[in-house]
Amino acid sequence: MSAGDIWQESNKDDSILKLEHHFSQTFQKGKPEYYVKVPGRVNLIGEHVDYCGYSVFPMAIKQCIIVAAKRLSGHNIVRITNTDTQSYEDVSQTISDIDAVTIGKSQSWTNYFFCGIKGAQEYMTEKQLKTVENVGFLFAVSGNIPESAGLSSSSALVTAALISTLAGYGVSVPRHQLAEISAKCERYIGTAGGGMDQAIAIHAKKGFASRINFNPLTIQQFRLPDDVTFIVAQSLAIKNKAASNDFNTRVVECRLASQIIAKSQNIDWKNLTVLSQLQKTLKYSLDEMIKLVHQHLHKSKFTKNEICEILSVTEDELNVISLTPNTTNVLEFYLHQRALHVFKEAKRMEKFCEECENSCSPIELGELMNLSHTSLRDLYDCSQSDLEELIELCKQGGAYGCKLTGAGWGGCVVIMVPSNIKEKFIQFLKDKFYSKRSVDKNKLTKVIFATKPSDGAFIFKSPGVEIDKLYELPPLKIL
Template sequence: MATNPPPKLQVQSSENDRLKRLKETFISKFGLAPVFYARAPGRVNLIGEHIDYCGYAVLPMAIEQDILTAVSLNKTQVIQLANTNPLYPDFTSRISDIHIDKTKPLWHYYFLCGLKGIQEHFSLACPPGINCVVDGTIPASSGLSSSSAMVCCAGLVTLEANKKTLSKVELAEICASCERYIGTEGGGMDQSISFLAEQGTAKLIEFNPVRATDVQLPDGAVFVIANCCVEMNKAATSHFNIRVMECRLAAKLLSKAKGLDWKRLLKLGDVHKEAGVTLEEMLATVEELLHPEPYSQQEVCQCLGITLEELCTGILSQNTQDGNFIFILVTTFKLYQRAKHVYSEAARVLEFKDICDQTPAKAVQLLGELMNQSHVSCRDMYECSCPELDQLVDICLQSGAVGSRLTGAGWGGCTVSMVPNDKLDSFLSNVRESYYKTDARRAALEMQSLFVTKPGGGAAVLLEV
């Protein structure tokens, strides 16, 4: 029996409007009541962007918005998926025939990632068929992890449907791995917080192995999420995976220059660990060994003593299907900038946690300053912001936030701002007036785009009493 599995909570759909509506939709769709429900929350990353896949700790919290699924089983080994959002069409397939197309990141493929991950983990030869209706309250492509929440929810559904048990950590690791079926080279933060989150506390999430430590956020301020209303789907664009590749190349060049086993080391965090120095010393090493000018493919090969073919097949394609594509698409790599962001952001995460642990008198201001530094680094060093995100961050700071930054992959999506309690009402009013009401499309999306959030609980199976 796995220790610390996701909880099974008793619910009464008649006393919960959302569950009641979902149950009614399910019955109208399939002609019978659901056997159980499963939910997986979205998340907001307070600090630590684009460093989980480099081996560094991050500091997210789960939000109340989630993916909620009603489920029953069938004897036909067919999966039937429906969504309460009419924009997402129904999907039906024999489970043995499921196929995930990386070139078209449709909504149901994320569900199939979680299903496939659990099936392969247990080598399930004859899994039962599953009927599901999915209801999501996380804005899509907003940087709040709607896609990973879908994968996690599907993994939990498949686990429960097959009467199997796994720990929260095992589930997080499987779901992080199987999301790569759709082509996203993430690092595991989204899945880890979705399963390991607890009500009322943020978490420091560390990797290899996955572990979570409570981080109590200081009194005196709240976190506000604001969506810039520019959508960015990680699986639909190459931006994200190109950054993964640039970090990998930076790790190779730094480890080669330091006399380490560069062929074995893949992550900037691994180089740091093998070098046995501080993060500050790694930043100094970046300044010493990497140049700010972009590296050409030929220069990377020269530094490593390899051919262009070896670069593509041996490094760029390692652990990813995107290598050949990136080799053709990207002819230069900004290794100095990416490494500088990763090492400085890793240091900011640890400082953020220390401030929360020690709660000095100016804790709110100090945390805000770290958030601001993080956004500048994401914008200038990692180049994962966009004009709308930068504009929104500026408006949030002018409206009374002590800190504001993009959250999630970037290139669109959301900001998270730390706002003193006594400035919350004026902050919300100013952001509405200055950002949302100046544009008709944003104004129409405002209700779901601007909200206060607090640390929510993790994924769970819900059983009707």
């Protein structure tokens, strides 16, 4: 897609023109020089396994974050504004004062943006690249990805900030490295994700869902059945995973499960941090790993003291080796359930890909989605009452399959339905679910919508604006 095509497509809903107007009115510095667009995503299968090293199967959605940008000569500051002025205040910050410690103290929207700026700065330092001296940035941000809904709005914002900053400095970075840098720098704000959100945001291809494999990062594209439609529906329950330790506790529980099993197999457990690494070390099949879970991890809760005794470490040593700063006060862990979900979900992931390559039966794919949700509810304990009500209604309405997408504890479900019942299905959920929750009719299109696989991140220049040293994202390489 050419820059002109991107510009024309983006203008269909006037989003770019509105963003440009807001930029010009706020900064009084003329038009933006360039734009960065990064999509949100839904994950069709492979939930809560990316940080354990296993493959996931997301697709990018049409909803996205867009940043309008311009370099600011003679200043070492960044000014950021959001088109939603009622919800978000404008911020001005000296670039050299942006540090990881300060970012981690608050989950404000600008700190997510600062994560990307900080990531760009650190990448350039590591590569011994010099920034353009005495140059700052003006950034205006717009987005229509529902927040705290499990659609990766925060990761899209971080990724957009990273690309916007690197682009402004004229630093070209391969796509796979952009995804890795973005995943790394989002952890400044306290989210220990595994990289799925950033990888799909960078690598997505229109019309395809992507199997994302980790260590090393590779992408395989799969076409889905032609006669199905994917619908995203919000449960209206909001969960900010960075504001609690629930998400990071799950990451730690999987880590502890791998370490305890490793010790039972006389493996150096301190160097094992993810379950896939344990499987590779043992050279076991997924079925064999499931057997180990049943053999060495009891179903009842593990206390912190019990784990210390099993691993022969003090509490302080465990805090350093295995826990994250916001999980050191957690005293109970459910290791059997978390590890069992991960290995079984990895098996479902493999089956999903096999179905896509062979019969591509929507009935079979839908059943795998249903099983995934059941596991997330019963073993990973990350569902929620409103989510469960919505899931049950989806099944009553004729869905092939449905599951929570994202971290859970609220957020959205992704639903696969026959295309010929799309409108009827959406109306069914409006009548049965949203009408009972007094949702403003004008906002219904934001809480339930049909979507399709979309392109990943891209950069385009403002028409008629000349700019030097602005890099274009390298061509997408599919392995």
